[in-house]
Amino acid sequence: MNEILVLAEHRGGTLGDITWELIACGNTLAEQAGCSVAVALLGRDVGQLAEQLAAAVGDVVVVDNDRLEHFVSDTYQQALVQLIAQRAPALILMGHTACGLELAPAVATSLAIPLVTDCIGLTFEGDALTATRQLYGGKVSADVLCKPSDRYLATIRGGAFPADESPAAAGTISTAEVTIEEDDGLKRFIEYLECEAGEVDITQSDVIVAVGRGIKEQKDMAIVEEFASSIGGVLACSRPIIDKKWLPKDRQVGSSGKTVRPKLYIALGISGSFQHLAGIKSGGTIVAINKDPNAPFFTVADYGIVADLFKVLPVLKTKIEELKQGS
Amino acid sequence: MDIIVCVKRVPETTEADISVDPQGTGILDSNLPFVINEWDNYAVEEAVRLVEQLGGSVTVVSIGPEQCDEVLRRCLAMGADKAIRLTDDALADSDARATARALGQIIKDLPFDLVFTGVQAADDGQAQVGVMLAGMLAVPHATVVTEIAVDGDTVRVVRELEGGLGERLELKLPAVLTIQTGINEPRYVSIMGIRKAMKKELAVANLSEINLAGDQVGPAGSLTSVTRMFIPTVEQKAEILTGSVDESCAALADRLKKGGLV
Ligand SMILES: Cc1cc2nc3c(=O)[nH]c(=O)nc-3n(C[C@H](O)[C@H](O)[C@H](O)COP(=O)(O)OP(=O)(O)OC[C@H]3O[C@@H](n4cnc5c(N)ncnc54)[C@H](O)[C@@H]3O)c2cc1C
Numbered sequence: 061m062n063e064i065l066v067l068a069e070h071r072g073g074t075l076g077d078i079t080w081e082l083i084a085c086g087n088t089l090a091e092q093a094g095c096s097v098a099v100a101l102l103g104r105d106v107g108q109l110a111e112q113l114a115a116a117v118g119d120v121v122v123v124d125n126d127r128l129e130h131f132v133s134d135t136y137q138q139a140l141v142q143l144i145a146q147r148a149p150a151l152i153l154m155g156h157t158a159c160g161l162e163l164a165p166a167v168a169t170s171l172a173i174p175l176v177t178d179c180i181g182l183t184f185e186g187d188a189l190t191a192t193r194q195l196y197g198g199k200v201s202a203d204v205l206c207k208p209s210d211r212y213l214a215t216i217r218g219g220a221f222p223a224d225e226s227p228a229a230a231g232t233i234s235t236a237e238v239t240i241e242e243d244d245g246l247k248r249f250i251e252y253l254e255c256e257a258g259e260v261d262i263t264q265s266d267v268i269v270a271v272g273r274g275i276k277e278q279k280d281m282a283i284v285e286e287f288a289s290s291i292g293g294v295l296a297c298s299r300p301i302i303d304k305k306w307l308p309k310d311r312q313v314g315s316s317g318k319t320v321r322p323k324l325y326i327a328l329g330i331s332g333s334f335q336h337l338a339g340i341k342s343g344g345t346i347v348a349i350n351k352d353p354n355a356p357f358f359t360v361a362d363y364g365i366v367a368d369l370f371k372v373l374p375v376l377k378t379k380i381e382e383l384k385q386g387s
Numbered sequence: 388m389d390i391i392v393c394v395k396r397v398p399e400t401t402e403a404d405i406s407v408d409p410q411g412t413g414i415l416d417s418n419l420p421f422v423i424n425e426w427d428n429y430a431v432e433e434a435v436r437l438v439e440q441l442g443g444s445v446t447v448v449s450i451g452p453e454q455c456d457e458v459l460r461r462c463l464a465m466g467a468d469k470a471i472r473l474t475d476d477a478l479a480d481s482d483a484r485a486t487a488r489a490l491g492q493i494i495k496d497l498p499f500d501l502v503f504t505g506v507q508a509a510d511d512g513q514a515q516v517g518v519m520l521a522g523m524l525a526v527p528h529a530t531v532v533t534e535i536a537v538d539g540d541t542v543r544v545v546r547e548l549e550g551g552l553g554e555r556l557e558l559k560l561p562a563v564l565t566i567q568t569g570i571n572e573p574r575y576v577s578i579m580g581i582r583k584a585m586k587k588e589l590a591v592a593n594l595s596e597i598n599l600a601g602d603q604v605g606p607a608g609s610l611t612s613v614t615r616m617f618i619p620t621v622e623q624k625a626e627i628l629t630g631s632v633d634e635s636c637a638a639l640a641d642r643l644k645k646g647g648l649v
Contacts, residue, residue, distance in 0.1 A: 158548040161530045165515040169522035174610035177513050195511050196400045203615040246527040248557045255551030291649050303569030316547050324648040331401055352402045364625035365635045375632050379640035380649050
């Protein structure tokens with residue numbers, strides 16, 4: 061089988077974690093299918109990133125072009141489609157990230173090849189690609205079969221394919237020539253926008269009480285706020301709370317919010333979507349309180365209580381206070 | 388400013404107990420409530436607001452059976468001017484590509500400056516249709532959009548990236564945008580509002596009326612298919628603290644205390 065081509069993701073001169081996960085995923089699949097893995101690095105002045113990659117993979121192919129300075133899918137698509145034509149990979153792998161969302165379906169449409177997004181498992185049986193992915197917020201899994209094709213495209217979920225611990229390779233770096241058409245002005249990058257820093261930095265807190273859509277009315281925010289301060293924690297949340305503007309954006313935990321590493325994370329009325337879980341890094345103790353016994357959060361939590369959070373909170377607060385006084 | 392919004396009717400499953408159907412390729416949804424896809428609701432609101440500001444029209448398009456009319460009527464009550472529903476047995480089991488093809492076939496004959504979809508559908512979460520649609524209509528696109536400012540024949544949007552970072556892009560119209568939740572606060576829709584909107588046009592079309600053959604959609608027109616659906620058998624990592632609320636809270640407090648966490 062032809063090679064697996066991994067698209068490296070980088071922003072602001074740093075390779076994204078997903079890049080190493082894509083490489084790990086590619087390596088496993090390549091072993092299965094008996095083929096090789098190459099990493100495509102598109103950008104401007106990316107020599108240093110290429111060196112980093114070459115220490116982990118055998119084959120790094122670089123497209124260095126002024127027009128690739130910022131990730132704009134139109135120009136990336138032009139470059140990638142030419143690179144694909146040159147190398148004829150059997151599979152192209154990207155991250156299910158802001159980049160992948162913008163680029164993968166565009167490339168798949170222009171090449172008329174099968175695309176599976178947000179994969180948590182991938183297997184080749186002969187030349188046939190099957191992907192495993194989740195539906196209904198993680199409550200159901202599905203196997204998705206691609207129609208036989210010379211080429212497939214898949215995007216993978218962050219965290220689903222752990223990066224290799226100590227990848228070591230003496231890789232070679234080559235450059236590929238592509239032509240990028242004159243700027244047609246159809247789509248242009250203007251600027252990056254940083255999230256404004258608020259009064260509380262949740263990434264610095266040892267104890268986080270996070271709330272989600274289980275809080276149905278704004279007035280109930282006072283109850284959770286009080287609980288959080290009673291145990292010396294800060295209040296954070298899942299996205300729907302931000303969408304309703306009940307907390308400022310810098311309190312959002314998840315892929316498009318903050319990444320936190322607290323000693324204790326108590327999730328109240330949060331289902332546990334992968335985008336939310338992506339923001340909680342290992343180490344600490346995770347507690348989930350949710351009235352749905354099938355909430356995906358229970359698969360990652362250390363302790364769980366299946367109940368209405370409003371019934372639990374006052375009692376839990378008292379029990380903790382009693383224990384504190386006892387000691 | 389003519390805006391087309393693609394909307395999907397999806398089952399509400401966040402708090403539901405889900406089981407897989409006997410064929411093993413879908414879920415049993417007859418007892419589930421159905422709603423407009425959350426992301427699409429924001430897209431409709433955004434379109435209505437832009438047209439309120441700039442003039443023009445909002446057309447909502449959906450693919451699905453008669454029950455979708457409920458969702459479309461709701462969009463009309465929010466302020467959309469017209470609804471189109473595409474329905475055909477041949478559309479069953481269409482993948483994102485076939486779905487985008489069918490939507491594109493309708494949209495290409497309508498006047499439009501912007502096409503909105505949600506970032507993703509809450510049920511299958513593929514996040515593919517909007518971008519594929521842009522490719523088929525040969526117009527630029529931007530995904531995960533949280534801000535829109537139209538200026539003449541261009542639109543400036545903010546895309547949400549990772550870690551709280553955003554990026555501003557400029558696109559030439561016409562364009563396809565996939566809308567992220569939180570871009571606005573969708574208005575409340577009353578029963579009265581829906582009743583009033585009953586006078587608005589809701590057109591129903593089948594494949595032959597939009598000049599698509601049955602094999603361009605459905606399994607024949609798709610490149611991927613779901614072969615198996617199953618409830619994942621993950622080891623429930625959490626120790627579930629059972630008993631009365633009093634007992635479970637006491638047990639939790641005890642464990643947190645022993646762990647030196649409170
Ligand atoms: C590109 C993209 C980026 C995203 N980034 C993020 C991100 O960074 N962070 C993030 O959080 N989300 C993010 N999301 C959204 C994500 O997909 C989910 O929609 C979101 O995390 C759901 O939030 P939730 O769990 O609070 O709500 P829901 O999924 O609606 O869950 C609510 C939960 O509350 C429970 N509940 C209800 N009432 C009670 C009660 N009284 N007591 C106890 N439990 C109760 C329910 O059983 C349910 O499990 C992103 C989505 C996209 C498409």
